[in-house]
Amino acid sequence: MTGGDRQLLGRWGESQAADWLRARGWRVVAAGWRCRYGEIDLVAENDKYIIFTEVKLRKNAVFAPARAFVDHKKQERVRISAQLYLLKHPSALQPRFDVAEVYAPEGTATQKPEINYIEDAF
Template structure:
């Protein structure tokens, strides 16, 4: 299965998870010259820019470790552009959502870890 399909599947899982936690979807796949933000959601306090990381397991490294300083900087720049285009009184926050799916999209109960204020 190609990585684009797996990525969309992971993002849909993450969005469903966030909706169950009372977040409202604002956007998906926001792209700029700096990069892409997977999910933009909000609750009463925060506008959340979420990076979704899908892996089969954490044996090599935890999924969050793939959001390195360079990736964080690209996400910050991309979020800054989004904030320039969309007025909000909410506090921005960066989250990482790790999804572990040993059988890819065939995984029946993937493990989801939500790291709030990840960086």
């Protein structure tokens, strides 16, 4: 798989997670937000929280659950990126860090990917 294919697949997974959030009443305010420390896959809000969601797409969980790939180093990059996001986009909402596991056995051809959403993951 080439880098472009991987990026396309990742964006597809993020889109699936964003749709999942919207279906539950969240307002997705940013996707793929980048800064010099990293990227925040999704930023969403409701009346109480602003959530920073790391999306992990995998074919299955045979090797390990997708959330296992959000290691301490990745968590720290997301936290720092979230701080920068909040400096540029101040919010009075409570921040929260979530992980969305998207399982798509056939990649983008998967009709109904399985989404396991973990609130307050780190």
